[in-house]
Amino acid sequence: MNIGDAGRASGLPAKTIRYYEEIGLIAPERRSNGYRNYSQTDIHRLRFLQRSRSLGFTIDECRLLLSLYDDEDRASADVKALAEQKVRDIESKIAELQSLQRTLSALAQSCQGNDRPECPIIDDLARLPSVV
Amino acid sequence: MNIGDAGRASGLPAKTIRYYEEIGLIAPERRSNGYRNYSQTDIHRLRFLQRSRSLGFTIDECRLLLSLYDDEDRASADVKALAEQKVRDIESKIAELQSLQRTLSALAQSCQGNDRPECPIIDDLARLPSVV
DNA sequence: TGTATTGGTTCCAGTGACTGGAAGGTCAAG
DNA sequence: CTTGACCTTCCAGTCACTGGAACCAATACA
Numbered sequence: 001m002n003i004g005d006a007g008r009a010s011g012l013p014a015k016t017i018r019y020y021e022e023i024g025l026i027a028p029e030r031r032s033n034g035y036r037n038y039s040q041t042d043i044h045r046l047r048f049l050q051r052s053r054s055l056g057f058t059i060d061e062c063r064l065l066l067s068l069y070d071d072e073d074r075a076s077a078d079v080k081a082l083a084e085q086k087v088r089d090i091e092s093k094i095a096e097l098q099s100l101q102r103t104l105s106a107l108a109q110s111c112q113g114n115d116r117p118e119c120p121i122i123d124d125l126a127r128l129p130s131v132v
Numbered sequence: 133m134n135i136g137d138a139g140r141a142s143g144l145p146a147k148t149i150r151y152y153e154e155i156g157l158i159a160p161e162r163r164s165n166g167y168r169n170y171s172q173t174d175i176h177r178l179r180f181l182q183r184s185r186s187l188g189f190t191i192d193e194c195r196l197l198l199s200l201y202d203d204e205d206r207a208s209a210d211v212k213a214l215a216e217q218k219v220r221d222i223e224s225k226i227a228e229l230q231s232l233q234r235t236l237s238a239l240a241q242s243c244q245g246n247d248r249p250e251c252p253i254i255d256d257l258a259r260l261p262s263v264v
Numbered sequence: 265t266g267t268a269t270t271g272g273t274t275c276c277a278g279t280g281a282c283t284g285g286a287a288g289g290t291c292a293a294g
Numbered sequence: 295c296t297t298g299a300c301c302t303t304c305c306a307g308t309c310a311c312t313g314g315a316a317c318c319a320a321t322a323c324a
Contacts, residue, residue: 004271014272019311033319035272044258051257056232059310069254079253080245083236090233094226100188101222104215113212121211122201125183126176129143136300146301151282165290167301191281 006038010046017046025049025063045069056086138170142178149178157181157195177201188218 003014006028010017020026021036026045028036038046048069052062061082068074068082110120135146138160142149152158153168158177160168170178180201184194193214200206200214242252 002272013312015312016310018273023310033272035319047260048257051259053310055236055257056229065254065257068251069258072249074249074251074254075247076243076249076251076253077245077247079251080240080243083240083243083253087233087237087240090229090236094229094233097188097222097226097229101219101226104187104222105219108212108215108219111208111212111215113209115207115209117204117206117208119200119206119208119211121208121215122197122206125180125187125197126201127183129179129183134301145283147283148281150302155281165301166303167290185281 001038001043003036003038006036006043006046009038009043011050012046020046020049023059025059025066056090057082061086133170133175135168135170138168138175138178141170141175143182144178152178152181155191157191157198188222189214193218 001009003017006012006017007014012020017026021028026042026049028038028042031037045066048066049062052065053059057065064082065079068079107121107124112118133141135149138144138149139146144152149158153160158174158181160170160174163169177198180198181194184197185191189197196214197211200211239253239256244250
């Protein structure tokens with residue numbers, strides 16, 4: 001399988017697949033003409049990477065997940081711990097964004113939004129931190 | 133005011149302040165010894181930047197906000213539009229993360245988390261997209 | 265057989281918004 | 295006179311790709 005087909009089979013752009021090879025996540029064989037030749041096992045790994053990345057795991061976490069995927073003697077607790085940590089990461093990111101969203105939409109609401117220059121948003125951005 | 137004091141007054145690291153100068157967000161005077169010398173106006177701008185960035189505006193948006201801040205003839209509607217767009221950006225980011233969070237915590241919950249290798253999380257990551 | 269198109273290769277540079285670190289100049293205190 | 299804090303510039307690294315140039319290989323069709 002050439003890289004284009006591997007891309008279609010995994011949902012990853014060819015550029016990204018080459019990048020994953022560069023950083024050691026996958027190592028397909030080469031044909032005599034220099035083209036990469038992806039096996040079914042390679043495709044499985046690429047799909048695994050696509051799905052892991054889409055769930056928010058970093059490349060390093062994907063590396064770890066792949067090694068657990070390969071490890072027939074893994075403990076599922078290790079995988080679960082990784083997933084739970086990621087859930088906590090995502091939750092704290094959500095909380096942070098919600099706080100931002102509250103602040104910012106309150107500011108936006110307080111602004112008349114007309115053609116005059118007076119603007120509570122600008123005033124807030126320029127305000128002294130101690131005045132918070 | 134030297135850069136260290138400017139940093140303390142604005143809540144920004146000196147490194148960041150130099151970077152902001154490099155990309156043209158601020159242009160303090162220089163003393164005869166080459167040290168940057170920040171005026172009160174500079175400090176206001178730095179605080180404005182610190183606050184805008186902390187509210188999630190990109191550097192380019194901060195550039196625009198600063199120009200509105202400087203513009204005594206601004207229309208507050210322009211500022212409000214920017215803030216509202218940012219609120220929408222944040223909301224869609226939150227929705228995306230919530231969807232991730234639901235998927236991932238359901239996966240984590242489905243896993244026994246013991247010392248056996250069977251793991252629905254790994255199975256999901258490896259599954260065919262069509263099986264979704 | 266020629267050619268046009270598609271798809272593959274490598275390598276280099278850029279993204280955003282900083283951050284770290286090296287090598288060296290300046291200044292105030294003791 | 296030295297120590298230490300602070301300042302300077304410049305270069306490289308972060309993260310996970312992405313774009314583009316220049317070139318080679320394979321295939322379809324006239």
